[in-house]
Amino acid sequence: MGYALIGSLAVLLVFWSSAIRNAIISEPLLALGLGVLAGPVLGVLDIADADVSMFTFEASRLLLAISLMAVALRFPLAAYRAVGRPVAVLLTAALLGMTLVSSGLAWLVLGLPLSLAVLLGACVAPTDPVLAASIVSGGPAERELPARLRQIISAESGGNDGLAFPLVVVVLAATGAGTWGERTVEALWGVGGAILVGVVVGALAGWAVRAALRREDVDEGSLLIFALVLAVAALGIGALLRTDDVLAVFVTGLAYNAVIKDFARVSEQKLDDSLSRYLLLPLFVLLGLELPWRAWLDLGWPLFAFVLGVLLLRRLPVVLALRPALAMSARDVVFLGWFGPIGVSALFYVTFSEHEGVRDPRLWAAGSLVVVASTVVHGITATPARRRYAGAAQARGGGGAGQRRDR
Template sequence: MPTLSLINFNIICATLGGFISLFGLVSYLFKERFYLSEALISLLAGVAFSPHGANFIRPLDYALDTDQNLEQITLCFTRLVLGVQLVLAGVQLPKRYLQIEWRSLSLLLGPVMAAMWMCSALVIWALVPNFPFLHALVVGACVTPTDPVLSNSIVKGKFADKNVPRPLQRIIIAESGANDGLGYPFLFFAIYLVQYTGMGGEGFSGGAGKAMGLWFYETWAYTILLSVGYGVTVGWISRELLHWAEEKHYVDRESFLVFAIALALFIVGTCGLIGTDDLLACFVAGNVFTQDDWFRLETMDDSLQPTIDMLLNLAVFMWFGAVCPWSLFLNNSVIPLYRLVFLGILILLVRRMPIIFALHSYIDQIENFFQTTFVGFFGPIGVGAIFYLSISREYLRKITVDGEIRADAQQLSDAVEVIVWFLVICSIVVHGLSIPFAKAGYHLPRTISAAISTNSTADPDPIPLASNLQTHSTATRDTAEKANHRGRKRDTPTPTPTPGPRHTPQPIAFQIGRSVIRAKSPESEARIGSGSEGEPARPVNLVLKEERADGP
């Protein structure tokens, strides 16, 4: 007799598939009309289906009821999502983009990242009670990189097409892709110092000198430089092999389209085997792979890569909603809730905004106050922060004395978990709702004002003057064009308008009853009622002409 099989695999497939299907039915409405990010919607769905809600998604069951296994699953999931996203981010950039825009990128990846790290650490140090500054540097390093997954919500879609110039979109993509991999030096600078100088270096000899030696050798030489070299090599070889296979007609269309995603999986796996920075290697490989712009142009109109991107986004943020330690925000030994809320507000305001305003004049893609505010505010904290959270907690477990985690390492591990998770949730919610609230705040007063003025006008004219509309749209278009392309070569050449037939302004019409009387026009004085084609028009001296509204 048939029985129900309520195993986790069946439940998770049904839940995930059902949510993606239902969300797909209204995705355009939510994303392009309400400007809600899919990350926020997926996070809320994850909470609803988690043990805090319907209990359809049971993370601890999949991790065999151990928190360490659960963190390992989350780490592997974030590595997979970030690896694919970063290769696709590299592929999206045009030909030789990193070489051409090296000046702006060096500012964003150097002084801007360092300032974000230091500002975050100072705010955390000030608000968390009895928290050493060295520990604050570790937590600040986790939230320093801007997230490439959440950045997609502000550089893609109708809002971005209307409000974010293409050069600005590209620099945001490049920054969010590169700085995720460059978070290692900031994180391990602080972690090595904690390991070798915390509590007098108990259990580890060598002091600060040993810590700096490890930082230069293991972090910079092995993790960063090796990953860059590996990414360049794999990207170049992959591009040449795909060129060769395409010329020989050995590769079919489906394999061609999925090649970049397969490349991401290969790099994540091989970098994991040798213990280097898979995130940076993926981004560099994606750039080198499309260095000649061939693959990007070939796949520009294809929807496979955006589709995979969307599926990964929905899945990972549902997972975050389910595994987030919500109860720790209320009950923890690190920081009370009111301080945690204030910390989240300050981080979103001062982590990135001051340094962007200080350096915006040196970044060519940022051209005005609005764009400076936009780039300064939209530096989301997301999947990358959870990745570095898992990396840091995994390493801190190795700082042991007599088989037990050292007291300062345990305190730091607990603080990282609470603070980073809370800041990620704050960023998803605030950045996910910022555009809808901004649009509502812009349109609502105008709508109310228009309704009041319409009701109070004695002789309303619902149809605006065409001349006013044309003047306004042209002025808006000209202003946007000047702001977007001030003194710089445009992405696509502006087509030269071809001269068309000259249009003479229409004469003013006066209506009396059903008769329409038109004023004298230059055309009417010169000619009227031409004969057959090619014959000269017969000149007349009529000044006014009466027409019937119901016929000629």
């Protein structure tokens, strides 16, 4: 039954793809709604006896890997280097600021112990690359947003998912899941090892593809599949070496991008479309099925106040405060500050924390409601905000077609 529901939704998305891209309802929101309808509302699917947490962990991990490969290949590497300054600010000061704000809200509003509050804040801090893809990729986004802004959002969403790993890992020690020394070594090797794995695997893969292209041994379809397989391979190698495997995938994609240059980028950019429309459907349907409604009600108004605070305060004030360092226009900073969606990466880090020994049910209850709220709010506001941005750019006489080219 689950396969039938997910498959049917995918077929409908194929037929109505253009309309959906221009509507206020995003693909993740449709999949989430289907899961809620099929589970809690109609009772068509029952997952009460399944190991849902483990499946959510593995599914979110795999989807993150594919998404990060898509992000790494979305633009030429030179385009990412050109936005290095704002991205560096977002990956350092902004990521820490978002963690502190979210942690403070969890402690003050939700009343969690400080260690658990900081862990929750680290889990929901990174910008999700899967939900961000539905905002910055596709025809409408390319027409309505300048390439530079989309490059900044893409690069940040790719980088901070991996860089949240050391934050989460170190904070786990404060919750009693491991010692400070063990977790610190794990965090340091996680980042350093991921960079090493990514550079080596990505460069080797790129050289192999260039050699195959020169011999005309591959076609566009093969290259698309190869990008997916490369993401899975990097994820697996990173995990075997006990590194930050999510970051390893992103670095692999960047290294691969640097080597292949424009040899294969046209076909591999199709990965964005495939990801945002189809591959995320099972995970968001599953999320709709497993939402902890009773836990939400038991936590009461503090939980909903916490979620509202996260949506309004976690990112926008932090990014606005960093505007001088970002060196961006006010319009760009506001758009960037609002669209930092929380999604698959938060699900991954919450379930990762659970499997590392943090069993407090409030972690999943709060994290899942934040993801749901972000999926709904950012999904509904994406299209109107892009159109408003494009209209303001035209009114000011800027933002022409030449500025929106990715190359």
